[in-house]
Every structure is written in C-alpha cells, then in structure tokens.
Amino acid sequence: MKFLSTKQRHIYGINPVMEALRAKRKFLSLEVQRGKERALSEIIDRARALSVKIQFMDANYFDKNLPKGHQGISAIIIDTRDSDLQRLLREITMGKEDPFFLVLDGIEDPRNFGALLRTAEGAGVHAVIHQPTRSAGFSGIASKASAGAIEHVNIIETANIKNVLHRMIDEGITLIAAEQSAKKTLWDVNLTVPLALIIGGEDRGLRQTVRSLCQHCISIPMAGNLGSLNVSVAAGILCFEVLRQRRLL
Numbered sequence: 001m002k003f004l005s006t007k008q009r010h011i012y013g014i015n016p017v018m019e020a021l022r023a024k025r026k027f028l029s030l031e032v033q034r035g036k037e038r039a040l041s042e043i044i045d046r047a048r049a050l051s052v053k054i055q056f057m058d059a060n061y062f063d064k065n066l067p068k069g070h071q072g073i074s075a076i077i078i079d080t081r082d083s084d085l086q087r088l089l090r091e092i093t094m095g096k097e098d099p100f101f102l103v104l105d106g107i108e109d110p111r112n113f114g115a116l117l118r119t120a121e122g123a124g125v126h127a128v129i130h131q132p133t134r135s136a137g138f139s140g141i142a143s144k145a146s147a148g149a150i151e152h153v154n155i156i157e158t159a160n161i162k163n164v165l166h167r168m169i170d171e172g173i174t175l176i177a178a179e180q181s182a183k184k185t186l187w188d189v190n191l192t193v194p195l196a197l198i199i200g201g202e203d204r205g206l207r208q209t210v211r212s213l214c215q216h217c218i219s220i221p222m223a224g225n226l227g228s229l230n231v232s233v234a235a236g237i238l239c240f241e242v243l244r245q246r247r248l249l
Contacts, residue, residue, distance in 0.1 A: 011143045012066050012074040018043055019148025026078040027052040033059055033072030040073055069144060079138065085127075085156065085164065089171060092126055099173055099194040100242060104130040105161060105210050106201030107231065113137065114145025115232035116199070117153050121146075123239035127154035131161045135201070165213050168196050175214040177206055178238055180228050182217035189216050191242040192249055199235050 008028070011017060017030070021043065030047055032040055034056050047054055062070045092099050102125045107113050113136035120128050136142060137157070143150050158164050165175060174195045198214055200206035211217070220229065220237055229237070 007079045007138050009079050009138050010076050010140050012070040012140050013144045014071050014073060015148040016143040017073050017075050019151040020077050021046045023151035028076040030075045031055050031057045033057060033062055036072040088127060100126050101196035102128045103196050103198045105198060105206055106135050106204060108136055108201055110136040110139050110141040111145040112232045114142035116235050117146040118149040119236040119239050121149035121153045123243050127156050129156045129164055132157055177211050177214040177217045179217045180219050182219040184218050185221050186218050186238055186241045189218050191245045197238055202231050
C-alpha cells in the first residue's frame with residue numbers, strides 16, 4: 001500500500017526552517033529579515049552550504065505576510081513524501097521493533113496537529129496516518145507548532161483511513177482507540193504489542209466506523225473536576241505510556 005504526497009508549503013520560524021534544511025527539503029525561496037543576520041547565522045550558513053538562495057527582506061514584509069512568531073524567517077519548500085506501508089513494516093521488523101503507529105481521525109486544529117507530530121517524533125512513533133478531508137494538515141501553523149518535527153516524522157496521508165486500518169489488521173497490528181468514556185484505562189492494556197493508537201477529533205471524537213474496527217478502547221483516568229484533556233495532551237500521555245511499557249521489557 002503506497003501513498004505519494006507532494007506539497008508546496010510556506011513555513012516560518014527558526015525551528016521549522018532549520019529542520020526543513022536538515023531534512024534537505026527542496027527550497028523554492030528563503031527569506032531572512034534584514035538586521036537579524038547574526039541571530040539567524042546558523043540557518044544562513046546551512047542554507048548557503050546547500051546552495052539555497054536567500055532573500056533579505058525588511059521587517060514589514062514578515063509582519064504583513066506572516067502570523068506572529070515568524071522570528072524574521074520564512075521559506076517555501078517542496079515536500080515530497082513517498083510512504084509505502086509494506087516497506088515501512090519491513091524496515092521496522094528488520095530493526096527488531098514492534099510497530100507503533102498514530103492514527104489521527106479528524107484533527108481540525110493545525111496547532112493540535114503540529115503538537116501531535118512533535119509528540120509522535122519524541123515518542124518514537126514509526127508513522128502518523130491521517131486523512132486530509134475535514135482535518136488539519138501540512139501548513140505553516142502546524143509546522144511551527146511541531147517545532148519542525150513535521151520534517152522528520154513519517155506521515156502517511158490517505159483518502160480513506162479505514163482502508164489503512166484494515167491493512168493493519170491483516171498485518172497483525174492491534175488497533176487501540178482513545179476514548180474518555182472507555183472503561184479500560186491505558187494501564188489495563190498491553191501496549192508492547194504491534195499497535196496503532198487511534199485519536200479522534202477535538203469535538204466529534206472517533207467516527208463510529210473507525211471505532212468499530214478497534215480491538216480495545218482505553219481512557220486516561222482523571223482525578224480533577226474536568227472530564228477531559230486537550231487532544232494533543234491526551235495523545236502525549238498515551239504515546240509515552242507506550243514507550244514506558246516497551247522500555248520495561
């Protein structure tokens with residue numbers, strides 16, 4: 001099962017641009033604010049080493065065209081990702097690891113999407129799978145929120161998440177849904193097996209058609225007065241519980 005995603009992205013901020021350079025993305029443009037050459041010298045040096053053309057622009061260019069937090073640097077890059085699920089599974093097996101996927105079903109806030117990618121990269125998730133319809137995706141806001149992690153995480157973008165989940169089931173991967181109403185908690189389920197953690201959207205949660213494919217539903221116990229957590233915070237707790245259990249082996 002192979003997915004090809006080619007996108008032109010406008011990114012901004014020190015970490016997103018630096019990580020795009022480290023990932024050796026194709027740069028169509030790179031803009032640096034005049035007067036910030038010293039603060040941005042590492043990026044400038046790396047860009048020149050990669051023969052990336054740099055344009056030096058006045059501050060009003062950034063303030064007019066970009067959100068706050070641009071830090072005086074922006075770029076347009078070409079992001080081509082060729083993710084073959086079968087090839088990825090072979091690589092994971094060769095590395096003597098158990099597959100760990102994060103599936104996002106309808107995450108709409110680009111800041112949450114970016115934060116989830118940052119968590120995935122830090123927790124050692126092998127790939128993030130998402131469906132772009134009615135959800136956030138590759139954007140400057142998501143890239144900034146991910147602190148550049150978007151450049152290093154395997155991302156499988158598919159027109160139909162359910163098709164990917166069926167393929168995972170065929171490959172012996174356990175599907176685990178995160179739902180606050182679930183009776184089982186993250187401590188009640190073995191997370192050391194090959195698994196895909198399924199996270200629903202901020203308001204709607206998981207679609208019933210997606211939930212019905214999952215072997216387990218798990219929740220995070222809450223001790224306070226509020227009944228739920230922000231989706232990216234909840235996913236972080238769940239992902240690092242997977243990492244904790246696996247490191248105990």
